[in-house]
Every structure is written in C-alpha cells, then in structure tokens.
Amino acid sequence: MGLPAQKVTDLERITQQELTSGERSSFRFPLHLPVTVLSGGQDYTAETENFSSGGVLLRLSTPMAANTAIEFLIEVPAGVLGAVTTAAIQGEGRVIRSYTENGQHYSAIVIHEYRFQ
Numbered sequence: 001m002g003l004p005a006q007k008v009t010d011l012e013r014i015t016q017q018e019l020t021s022g023e024r025s026s027f028r029f030p031l032h033l034p035v036t037v038l039s040g041g042q043d044y045t046a047e048t049e050n051f052s053s054g055g056v057l058l059r060l061s062t063p064m065a066a067n068t069a070i071e072f073l074i075e076v077p078a079g080v081l082g083a084v085t086t087a088a089i090q091g092e093g094r095v096i097r098s099y100t101e102n103g104q105h106y107s108a109i110v111i112h113e114y115r116f117q
Contacts, residue, residue, distance in 0.1 A: 026052035033080070038071040039064065046107075048074060055093070055110045063105040068095040070109065088117040 028050040035058060037044040044064070049057040056074075064070070074089040091114030098107045 026054060028052050028057075031080075033077075034075045036073045037064075038073075039068055046072075049106065055096075055108060058107050058109060060105045060107060063100065064095050064098055064107045066095050066097055069093075070095065072109070089114055090117055091115065 029052070030050045031048055033048045035046040035048055037046050037058070037060070044060055044062055046058040046060040049059050056072075069092070071092050072090070074091075076083055076087040076089065078084060078086050091111055093109040093111045093113075095107045096110050098105065100106070
C-alpha cells in the first residue's frame with residue numbers, strides 16, 4: 001500500500017526544495033474542515049487550514065514532530081465543494097514541518113495516499 005519508493009523520494013525532494021527556496025509548486029486552497037488524525041496509537045483533533053495537490057496544513061491542539069507518520073480522516077460536509085451528501089477523505093502522510101503561531105500548533109503534511117469515502 002502507498003506510493004512506490006521512487007515517487008515518495010521525488011515528492012520529498014520537491015517538498016524539501018519548496019521549504020528551502022520558499023517557493024511553492026502548487027496553489028493552496030483555503031478550506032477549513034474537521035480532521036481526525038491518528039498517530040502512534042493516539043487520536044488528535046485538527047482542522048485543515050489549506051490544501052494543495054500534495055499536502056495539507058493542519059491546525060492542531062497538540063504539536064506533532066516532523067517526520068511523524070500519520071493517518072487522517074477529513075470530513076467534507078454536504079454542500080462543501082458541491083457535495084450533495086457528507087463525504088470523507090481518508091489518507092496517510094507524514095509531518096514535514098511544524099510550528100506554533102499565536103498559541104496555535106500547525107503541521108504541514110505531505111500526503112502519500114488518499115481515497116474518498
């Protein structure tokens with residue numbers, strides 16, 4: 001399950017270039033949706049801040065360390081993005097960076113795999 005090793009390596013290289021150069025290769029979509037994050041046997045409650053083609057920025061109540069593997073479930077309420085009924089996005093990823101701003105914890109997640117439910 002997941003992406004082939006070469007694709008993950010390419011995605012990590014691109015992400016690292018974005019972080020070091022300050023450039024972003026994808027447009028960010030500002031969507032605030034509820035998320036449940038599972039990591040290390042613990043559940044975390046979060047909210048999306050924005051999405052891109054390969055990642056998502058989460059606002060969490062608890063900080064998460066870089067390189068932490070996660071599973072996530074994003075709830076997409078009916079009416080959002082044109083959905084007629086409530087839907088969900090389930091996926092796997094990894095924290096590539098975390099920071100705290102104004103008392104809020106943020107983690108940038110690179111998405112390895114996702115599927116709609």
